[in-house]
Amino acid sequence: MNKINILLALLLCLGTVAYAQEQNTNPQETETLRKRNEGDQRVYQLAMRYNDLPVARMKLLELIERNPNNNRYPELLATLYFDAGQFTSAAVAALDLLEKNDQSATALEIAAYSLEQLGAMDRALPHFERHYLITGNLFSLYKSAYMQFSLNKEEEALNSVNMIIRDRKSTDELIGFPTNNNDTQEVSLKAAALNLKGMIYMGQKNKEEAIEAFNESLSLSPDFLLAQENLKEARSM
Incomplete structure (x- = not known):
């Protein structure tokens, strides 16, 4: 805002x-x-x-x-x-x-x-x-993607996250995620979109694609706690 x-x-x-x-x-x-x-x-x-x-x-x-x-x-x-x-x-x-x-x-x-x-x-x-x-606000596009995923509009969500990933600005723009100690961890919007992409694939029971997306997210933001947790869950599928 x-x-x-x-x-x-x-x-x-x-x-x-x-x-x-x-x-x-x-x-x-x-x-x-x-x-x-x-x-x-x-x-x-x-x-x-x-x-x-x-x-x-x-x-x-x-x-x-x-x-x-x-x-x-x-x-x-x-x-x-x-x-x-x-x-x-x-x-x-x-x-x-x-x-x-x-x-x-x-x-x-x-x-x-x-x-x-x-x-x-x-x-x-x-x-x-x-x-x-x-x-052209990428954060609004990310919010759209997350809501599409939450509303089970998986193909629309995948299209939205791929648009974010392809946009060069997504590497520089940051987004915050809450952590367990009530702090906020900032990662690039591209890393967040890749993590969301992995979550979408997990929902589709596509283990291989999910793991690949989480790994790509962590290659951009190695300390991204949510992506780390999601990767562990994907590997145990």
Whole structure:
């Protein structure tokens, strides 16, 4: 969710406030609307500064109601819900925005992670898939692959992990895995994808291919504990 936090920071720095999208031919009403928007934006920024999230959300809701065609405010509202751990509200806000703008990478990301947190993997999966298609984010592709595997979509999962493995960026990008001592072990995304590939083959009772995938994973990250454990299990099949 780093991109979401960056987006929030950038939007908070903007000094101008977008006008309502509907055309208003009355100059006086236009000026009144502009002033109301600017006032609510200032209160919103102060509320964020003082971590007064209820006030910040209220001002965003007012801005959304007054500017229904401005997608900036719904993105900020969905982000606030997500960062506060209100995943149901975050998911609803993101899905509402996607109905108006299905190209919003922020809304896709929030919807995907929120639905995942709520245990709705079958609903989260298409949002992770679309987020990857729009942004090229390999972590979203890995999340897609893992969910495809969890939902018994093995051929789709294999296709996704192979896409990660072929992408040169996967060697440099890192992903964290929890360890037994409540720590986090970081390995390359390519090593993680190869480990997942081995797990898929294990699920298919394909011992030889599973062992090969785990060995390839460990050749990239020799200390990768999960791949080590999976390799032992594959050899005992």
